[in-house]
Amino acid sequence: MLGFLEQIINALLLGCNYALIAIGFSLFFGALNVVHFSHGDVCILGSFVFIILYMLAFSVKLFNVLPPCFGVLVLIAATVVITGILGMLFEKVVIKPFRNSNALMPLVATVALGLIIRETIRLFYPEGSNPQIFPDVLPQGYFDISGFILRYDNLIILFVTFAVITLLFFFIRFSSKGRAIRAVSQDTEAAMMMGIRLDSTIAMTFLIGSGLGALAGILNGAYISLIRFDMGLMSGVKGWSAATIGGLGNIYGAIIGGFLFGFVETFACAYVPGGTAYKDVFAFSVVIFFLIFRPSGILGEKVYEKV
């Protein structure tokens, strides 16, 4: 029973990571009908940006001025903003030129962008090809509830993810920018006729999506405490898969898909004999299964083709 509870915590943690990445995929797809394939690499870029900022903060002795926990929050906020702006730039340079062309061009372009991001990290970060140790930014320690161990950092990761998702929910639901994002994803042309600025709305979605991705990168780094330049590829593919399972373009679907993915992977690891090596096989089989039997995802609406 205790083991089962632990597996649930693990699944939730993994699900948080996938959900944060999948939200980005869904936002971009909603706004532009493109798959931003390098989004996973943007997330890892976020965690590298955080490491760099952390070391900078150390060298200027920021933590002597600010209390450590506040300092880390400032750094996380700065990382999220920087990565968000980088994401906006990527959109301007790599995705915008293909706005009116065949939908598969931006896919290939972002595959190449992912390659460039990975190589940039590998080449320009000192010893970038080796795994990097992620700083311990979250408090160490645990509650011991009659044998069931609940670590502080796990709790914080869960709490932060749920808080961010709730904030995003309110933002999308009630703010005017959020309404613009929803309008664009529903019908781009009609939204433009209503006076919504397409460019700034798209830039906004990329800012939010990439910022959430950076947060996912930081939390994931803090959780597994080792990051590598090429981890982004796999997490990108999984985020895309999670978003697709939930229904591309639907943010809530992305969250559900992310957690579903986390559960499938963790339970395949824990309860299928010899499953550890095949956990990704299980996860991707679920994706294929979903795409064949429910192509529009869990929450996605069925699209009727019009002539």
Added chain:
Amino acid sequence: MQGDRGYLDKVKIFFAECFLLGLFILFMRVEHIIGILILIFGMGACWYIYDKLENVQISIREILKREKIFSMILTFVILVCVPIFLKDSVYLLNLCIWAGIYVMLATGLNYQIGSTNIVNLATAASYGIGAYTSALISVHTGISFWLVILIAGCASGFMGFILGLPTLKTKDYYLTLVTLAFGLIVYLVLNNLEFTGGPNGIGDIPPPTIFGYSFRQDLHIFGMTLPYHVNFYYLVLFLASFYTLISNRLYHSRVGLTWNAIREDEIAAKCVGINTTNYKILSFVINCFLDGMTGAVYAHYVSFISPENFQFFLSVVVVTMVILGGIDNVFGVVFGAVLLTLLPEKFRVFQDFRLMLYGVIVIATLIFRPKGLFPQKLRKYAEG
């Protein structure tokens, strides 16, 4: 008069192709980076000018159309002669073989990305299944390579059929995701299964033999001794020519036309009575069949395969070749495959920056020449 002009055309084609051969050999031979850059910029400038001169293009195309058979045979003969100029360097021959293998993969993928507009990111999987099938059969049973290559093709083609089944329900990004997930599954399974050797792969794959003559034996011909790679060069050259020929014929057939109809507008294609599902599955099967045969050739050439050779990146490289060369244009695809095989090798000076350069080239091509270096012209069924 007609005879005279034909004669003149043949001479023109002959000199042009000899010039191209010389350029190719020079490009292969140059090792200093400045020389390479001068050559590349020179060729780029020539190509740029050529691209602007419509008249020249039309006249060249007309000459080639008149002397189609002659120019094709001459090209083949010239390619047969290439190893004579490169016989002292195993490295360069190896490079040529790689170029050939990529040409084979790219022409295969062109049926999907080019003709039917399905971005298939499972090239590495179909290629890997072909390679593993052939390697396992050869190592364990000793069946002749010439049979094994067909079995590998069939195994891979069957995989293509399975992979194509989701086209009943999914399309666009969703279909791409299916192929991507499938490719990753195949890689993971190959990496973990016992009988495929896991991460250690399969070694000691026997070379092909023909009438008792082993391909891993130096070639003695016309008093010359050529390294054994030449055997494989000819094998790859033969198959690559065969693939391009099939490609060309399919493009001009009803099947190619149907694929293009699906690419342009699927609903319209359905409305005129095309069974889009069947034709999409057909493009999967043909692509995977050819990939499987290519995989068999690769496995028997390097004699050692491991899952590392069939990673996701390979699929991306092949997609890039098709897009850079010119979507749906067989000549363009061949050119793109050769160029993208040779360029990274020639840029060895940049060492670590090669992959990054690759990414930049892809994005720049997509932005500035979205239809590739040699865009496909519209089909023309009547003169004028």
